Amino acid sequence: EVQLVESGGGLVQPGESLRLSCAASGFPFSSYPMTWVRQVPGKGLESVATIYAGGTIEYGDALKGRFTIYRDNDKSMVYLQMNNLTAEDTARYYCEIRGQNYWGKGTMVTVSS
16 A cells, blocks of 8 residues: 655744655655645645656756755655745645655645744
């Protein structure tokens, strides 16, 4: 059974950092591209970053430079380092196997002073 479990969200102040983690199991993790997506309450999904099996990375245009995605294939983990957070980053963040319609339950990030 495919499982994706996100963690690391929370309440932070503007300018602070968070690292989100996604623990994957039930599939050959190293062979699949992984994506972080986010959803602002009441709004649509936004792709944050994707890391492909070969290491190629794509970022959403508005996020490049502040967010870093990376993966540890030995641990079947994918991470999202988020720096200089703003209120506009407040959202529920999900880990996804890109193109496979498998999602975790997400982790909530709230940026507020």
